Amino acid sequence: xxxxxxxxxxxxxxxxxxxxxxxxxxxFVFPTRTWLQQRSKEADAQSELSVLRDQTAxxxxxxxxxxxxxxxxxxxxxxFGLVMPGEQAWAVVPAPTTTTTKTTTTTTTTKPRG
Numbered sequence: 001x002x003x004x005x006x007x008x009x010x011x012x013x014x015x016x017x018x019x020x021x022x023x024x025x026x027x028f029v030f031p032t033r034t035w036l037q038q039r040s041k042e043a044d045a046q047s048e049l050s051v052l053r054d055q056t057a058x059x060x061x062x063x064x065x066x067x068x069x070x071x072x073x074x075x076x077x078x079x080f081g082l083v084m085p086g087e088q089a090w091a092v093v094p095a096p097t098t099t100t101t102k103t104t105t106t107t108t109t110t111k112p113r114g
Contacts, residue, residue, distance in 0.1 A: 076082040
């Protein structure tokens with residue numbers, strides 16, 4: 001009967017050790033892995049935020065420029081070909097391309113062999 005208690009005691013110790021090991025995994029390993037993933041995501045979000053801030057600064061600068069009359073006039077002339085009242089608009093038209101076709105006829109004569 002004492003051997004039964006020894007094996008049972010060993011089984012209980014193994015079960016308790018397994019439960020402690022699982023407890024350690026849940027307490028330390030899984031949260032650590034989650035924490036590392038969150039750090040990676042945070043770094044990605046920080047770099048994206050930096051890019052967005054740069055783009056916002058550029059757009060704010062462009063918006064400030066477009067509030068000036070001189071910039072609006074420049075864009076209207078450059079992009080849309082607009083002119084101020086009293087001015088004449090000129091457009092340079094490329095020279096027409098000439099399309100001439102030249103047909104050549106070739107005749108071949110064959111001599112009889114003989």
